[in-house]
Amino acid sequence: MSFAIAPAAVPSLSIQGQPERFPVHRIFCVGRNYAAHAREMGKDPDRDPPFFFMKPANAAVDASTPTTIPYPPKTTNFHHEIELVVAIGKGGRDIAQDRAYEHVFGYAVGLDMTRRDLQLEARDKGRPWEFGKSFSQSAPIGAITPATSHEPVSHGAIRVSVNGAARQSSDVGLLIWSVEECIAYLSQYEALEPGDLIMTGTPEGVNAVVRGDVMHGEIDGLSAITVTVEA
Template structure:
């Protein structure tokens, strides 16, 4: 078979072998990125929405939006074009390692390979305009470099992350702080519901939602995010 041009390389994220160490050998090949909207009650309120437990909704990012950030290093997030209001959103990310459709909630975590730290960077002004006009959010959420991501920590090493502090600081000042246990839809419930819409497959990533405190960033800002048990994710806005 001949291609008219060289296929894009597979996006793959290193696996964390132990705390502070990423594998030089193993990689997690990314297939799709799903993101859950408004999955912490306080964040739903700050965005002007009722936090009642309505069915979850999802949007997507392309796999090549990932900017991999190694443990102990500082990645770079290029400030995007066509916006004056880019926001940080720290999230627990779930890496799917086993395929499934219509997954039962009590079996959902069996499909998880591991967990990672991620940032869902958002062109908030473009998102607000899209909402007002009833249009999709693609330009606000799925742009280049919009998904800074740390290494994936296997469940075999860290267990399932069902509680623990989730935080983000900008230039050392804490902006977001909550607990993973405060998710409106838990990781298991999110996987189960998502699997009724799409067949989940190994390589899928699920961004599980961000807590309250989202806000704008400018060039030069240093973002430091964390989830208890997964270390830190450091990203400089350039």
């Protein structure tokens, strides 16, 4: 097959303990999946059906080693959101909740970086969130820990610090919609495919970073990430 222009490179992430890389296909993000974060965003944390937005594949940044991301244009309120990331290794539609883990390749620590001012402006006008959420290099993600070498992630401390000061701190066990529920629900609307990522939502404590800030994100049992905002 020939192309009129050179095709874009496939974004990929490191895999813990393996030389192969994980090709990123699509990035699905769960909105407001921790009750305390829903409250800080001015919303009631009722257990309504989950909702999703997407980031482009080139939002993914391999943060398996300390890395730097740019401060994006058109914002003065650039926020960090620490999240558990689920990497899908086996596709499927209408996946049963009790079989959801069969589709998981592994887990990673990620940051959903957000132009908060643009997101809230769009939200208040009833417009899509793309300019606030869906931009390149907005999802630094650490090395993926294969599911075969890790128990299903249903609990564990999740936290991020900025310049050494604690910002977000919670537990994955406080997800409103669990990993398996998110997979099962999403697969009713869109067939999941190998290479998809699901960012499962962020706890309370989101806040702004400025140029030069250093974020350190952790989830118990997974590879930590250190991400600097370009000075």
